[in-house]
Amino acid sequence: MNKDVIIIGASGHGKVIADIVKKSSDKVIGFLDDDLSKNGVIGKIDDCIKHKDVYFIVAIGDNKTRKMIAEKYIIKYYTAIHPTAVIAEDVIIDDGTVVMANAVINPSAKIGRHCIINTGAIVEHGNxxxxxxxxxxxxxxxxxxxxxxxxxxxxxxxxxxxIEIGSNITIGAGATVVKNIDKPGVYVGVPTRELK
Ligand SMILES: CC(C)(COP(=O)(O)OP(=O)(O)OC[C@H]1O[C@@H](n2cnc3c(N)ncnc32)[C@H](O)[C@@H]1OP(=O)(O)O)[C@@H](O)C(=O)NCCC(=O)NCCS
Structure with a gap:
């Protein structure tokens, strides 16, 4: 059965998720955002609890903000998977996650809740x-x-x-990680070093 979906967050990331929802033959009801002037916004984020029989997805790129919103409301979360993503049969993807165009997730990988597997990302076997x-x-x-x-x-x-990378770590664009990282912080370069 097709789903009605409300997207929390109306910026660029939200637009990309809206496109995935539509390509999955589900229906975008609108966006919730505390900035009501943004295109397609039908209410503030707190309004989510007023909507019944719909699914929500938090379209906010910042991991901490996405977590704060996802944990605040008891609502049904939608998992958005672009039709061009290649996902092996036994992969587990939890609620609220988005997998974007041309991403590849190979066998025995497990992806948690409210993750973003962005355009063209490769998540190999057993991740x-x-x-x-x-x-x-x-x-x-x-x-x-x-x-x-x-x-x-x-x-x-x-x-x-x-490699094992711990929690609340940022790996910079273009970095190559060759050793485990467990200390929270920002790491850049090839091979990575901590950015002080
Ligand atoms: C690593 C990162 C988080 C650092 O951001 P920041 O804390 O604002 O750092 P700054 O831009 O102030 O740069 C600080 C220093 O690190 C260097 N630096 C920043 N990002 C770097 C990177 N990815 N690789 C190598 N060096 C980097 C800068 O050149 C600067 O060096 P300098 O002090 O010698 O001039 C950011 O640059 C980055 O790579 N973010 C990931 C972006 C991304 O992939 N977004 C995807 C969205 S879909």
Whole structure:
């Protein structure tokens, strides 16, 4: 059965998710955003509890903000998967996550709640991705990588196989991660170093 979907967050990321919802033959009812002047906004975020029989997805790129909103409201969350994403049969993807165009998720990977697997990202076999993670466009996570809650992998970054990255870590665009990282912080470069 087709679903009615309300998107929380009406900026560019929200528009991309709206496109995925429509391509999945579901219906976008509108956007909720505290800035009512944005295009397509039908109410403030707090209004979500007034809507019955609809699904919601939090379209906010910042991992902490997305978590704060997702945990505040007891509502049904939608999982958005672009029809061009290639996802192996046994992959588990939890509620509220978006998988964008041309992303690839290979066998035995597990993706948590409210994650963003962005355009063209590659999540290889056996990856364990916790909740509220963002894997940016064209980032590559090689086989059996683990990524902790709230971590952001920047655009085009590469994470070598078997690497463990902890929670609340930012990996800069274009970085290459060759050693485990557990201390929260920002890491850039090839190979990565902590940005002080
Ligand atoms: C790593 C990052 C978070 C740092 O942001 P920031 O804290 O605002 O850092 P600044 O831009 O002030 O830069 C600080 C220093 O780090 C360097 N730097 C910043 N990002 C870098 C990167 N990705 N790789 C290498 N060096 C980087 C800057 O050149 C600067 O160096 P300097 O002090 O010698 O001049 C950010 O640059 C980044 O890469 N974000 C990921 C963006 C992304 O992938 N978005 C996807 C959205 S879909």
């Amino acid at each position: 364990q991705i916790a909740d509220y993670v963002h894997v940016s466009p064209n980032a590559t996570l090689c086989g059996t990588v683990t990524v902790g809650e709230g971590t952001h992998i920047g655009a085009g970054a590469v994470v070598n196989h078997n």
